[in-house]
Amino acid sequence: MGDLEKAKQEYEETTQKLSDPELISSPEKLEELSRRYRVLKKTVEKIEEIEEIKRVISENEEIVKAREDSDLVMLAEQELSGLFSKKETLEKELKEISSGEKDDEKELNGPAIIEIRGGTGGDEAALFAAELFRMYTKYAQKNGWRTNILSLHSSDLDGIKEVIFEVNDENAFSKLQFESGVHRIQRIPETEKSGRIHTSTVTVVVLPKPTKTQIVLNPQDLKIDTFRSSGPGGQLVNKRESAVRVTHIPTGIVVASQQARTQAENREYALSVVRAKLLAAKLEEENAKISKTRKTQIGTGERSEKIRTYNFPQDRITDHRIKKNWHHIEKIIDGNIEEIIEELERQNKQ
Secondary structure (H helix, E strand, O other): OOHHHHHHHHHHHHHHHHOOHHHHHOHHHHHHHHHHHHHHHHHHHHHHHHHHHHHHHHHHHHHHHHOOOHHHHHHHHHHHHHHHHHHHHHHHHHHHHHHHHHHHHOOOOOOEEEEEEEOOOOHHHHHHHHHHHHHHHHHHHHOOOEEEEEEEEEOHHHOEEEEEEEEEOOOHHHHHHHHOEEEEEEEOOOOOOOOOOEEEEEEEEEEEOOOOOOOOOOHHHEEEEEEOOOOOOHHHHHHOOOEEEEEEOOOOEEEEEOOOOOHHHHHHHHHHHHHHHHHHHHHHHHHHOOOHHHOOOOOOOOOOOEEEEEEOOOOEEEEOOOOEEEEOHHHHOOOOOHHHHHHHHHHHHO
């Protein structure tokens, strides 16, 4: 059985399994099968393209070999060069599909959990945190990705002290992973009377969102407390002990959630963040084993790493890792960060 037949057979089997109504009661299995289905679909389509190219190459080679019509031979020879190049490209793409599946297994694909915290700069840092939150949510909306706030602590003047939110799409983490680090802003605050430029910082952490099967939590390792919500949400939220605080005892990780209306939802939100932080620690440990020669120019996304400066007086955004500038800050901060993300992806591949 050839590669195409094998892939088609597994694709059909997976499609059949996905039609089983009992899968609804097993979200982990459904997620695993859906991921495999997407990979198989791309694989089948790519192999079919390669098979068709091979067929056309064979036909042209027969024409060249026969040498019956000189004009036809010349056209076939010219076409062959492009066909071989296209075949090579398709085979490379097929390999990338397979490689992407391996990345999935390493938990480097899928939804993301983003944590944004105001750093140095007081109110101005909190305002900048709110602007970055808006930038990422608008970018997600443009891509049709669903976002969900897990935890939010507001400040005065419509700023944000800290926000943790999910971006639910299979491409979210791979696209946003290089946003981790310290973002610095330089501008004249509205409250500044002497026209002096202030510098403030915000920390962004992008974590891959693991499934329940990827990071299994032992109930004995968890301390779960409930308390009354203090944020927005109406009387029902504020009167009941719907907020949840989860402590992972072995690591000391503490996550609180009070955004949802029910205790069960807040508990699930908090556990999602705990799983994400445990996975991040696991990946960090694995990355530490990689030799420095294999680390990318883009870096590791550590909290202390200054990655980008937003200079409003000069209308310039600078990414310090790749030493590249962009202008039109207002447009970019309105969610149009595609150029920056694409450039970071390109540099990382190099």
